[in-house]
Amino acid sequence: MRTVSTQVCIIGAGPSGLLLGQLLHDIGIETVILERVSLDHVLSRVRAGVIEQGAKRMLEAAGAGARMNAQGLVHDGFAITRESEHHRIDLNGLTGGKYVTVYGQTEITRDLVDRRADTGGLTHYEVDAVEPHDFDSDHPYVTCRIGGEETRFDCQFIAGCDGFHGASRRSVPEKAIRSFEKVYPFGWLGILADVPPVSHELIxxxxxxxxxxxxxxxxxxxxxxxxxxxxxxxDAWSDDRFWTELRRRLPADIAERVTTGPSFEKSIAPLRSFVAEPMRFGRLFLVGDAAHIVPPTGAKGLNLAVSDVHYLFEGLRSHFLERDDHVLDAYSERALARVWKAVRFSWWMTTMLHRFPDQAPFEARIVETELAYTLGSEAAKTALAENYVGLPY
Known part of the structure; x- marks a missing residue:
């Protein structure tokens, strides 16, 4: 078995793993990133596209923000429609000048991949049998197969950025972790099409x-x-059926403006809320989807992963450069405090805007009233806007 030494071994080359690796690399901390699938597969994933200002600053700090700043669409508001009604949430006015940027997660990943290549960071793709070991000791390591060769990475810390189904959380003893989960009884059918958007803001x-x-x-x-x-x-959803159903759910004036065309990507995403506690196990740290999942309604998935990276990067920087572990020791507590607030917001948005099958009449009325109150109250709209643009970290 080949043995390699590094300071931080990062499992997963999605945005969180690449961002953490770049931030550490830029301050001289040695990292290696291990990814199960190919680079082409990583860059083909279609994911979120609403970026908080905090996440934008983190990407800029990693030297990966130039294309986002040039091509990203700045949004200072969005719309909520209720049957035929149309209401605008003025993010900028309600939050004192804050906004979000629309820029696809696939493009963020590409920018981080290019930045890592330009700066000489090491990433291995198509890595098999990745497994963390001895993370409850001072000498953790990760084993895997790279090009068929058994390889061991001796390291000081392991960052599990490998998603909900990855090896990192699965390696934690069952008794050491507590999981909270809600599975929603519906999904999102999504399409991508090369047609102009019906509005310059989200609806x-x-x-x-x-x-x-x-x-x-x-x-x-x-x-x-x-x-x-x-x-x-x-297979049950042709493009024509999708466009027809979409238009039915929009106010008539908006539906008339929808430009249709052939989709080039179509998928159904299940919706769930999930949190694993804690997010640290000795020298193994869970980051992003490895520790938490939110329904996409509140646009928090990628943004939460980036805030996790912020907390972990601060901790690792203090450990390696200042020989101080106070920030690192607080990682799980700090990250989870923000995670749960975003989980609450995403659950609230999902509950308020969706129709649940077999919902009791009383619950249905409460949901209708919640939406009506939110749209009619300046205080409620301010709370919505504050959460949507992203809580501070």
Whole structure:
């Protein structure tokens, strides 16, 4: 078995792993990133696109923000429609000048991949049988197969950035971890199409037929979603059926403006809320989807992963450069405090905007009233805007 030494071994080359690796690399801390799938597969993943200002600053700090700043779409508000009603949430006015940026997660990943290559960071793709070991000791290590060769990475810390189904959380003894989960009884059917967006801002639609979202990736590429049954098959949803259903859930004036066209990506995403506690186990740290999942309604998934990276990077920087472990020891507590607030917000948005099957009449009325109150109250809209643009870290 080949043995390699590094300071931090990062499992997973998604945005969180690449961002953490770059920030550490830039201050002279040695890292290696191990990814299960190919680079082409990583860059083909279609994910979120609403970026908080905190996440934007982190990408800029890693030297990966130039293309985002040039091509990203700055949004200082979004719309919520309620049957035929149209309400605008003024993010800028309600939060004292804050905004979000629309820029696809795939593009963020590409920017981070390019930045790591330009600065000489080491990433291995198509790595098999990744497994963390002895992270409850002072000498953790990770074993894997790279190009068929058994390899061991001796390190000081392991960062598990390998997602919900990755090896990092699975390696933790069951008795050492507590999980909280809610699975929603519906999914999101999403398409990408090279057609101009129906609006220059996002539209969240609450309708008796179900939720819909009008989003975009650029001024010429649209991302649309509709709520669907959890067991639906992609094969049952032709493009024509999708466009027809989307229009039904929008106010008539907006529906008339929807430009249709062939989709080049179509998928159904299940919705769940999930949190694992704690997020540190000795010298193993869980980051992003490895520790928590949120429904996409509040646009928090990628942004939460970036805030985890912020807390972990601060801790590792203090450990290596200042010989101080106070920040690192507080990682799980600090990260989870923000995670749970975002989980609450995402659950609230999902509950308020979707139609639940078999919902009791009383609950349905409460949900309707919650939305009506939110749209009619300046204080409630301020709380919505404050959470949407991202809580500070």
């Amino acid at each position: 969240y639609a609450s309708h008796s037929r179900g939720f819909a979202l009008c989003s975009m990736r650029s001024r010429t590429r649209s991302r649309y979603y509709i709520q669907c049954n959890a067991g639906d098959s992609i």
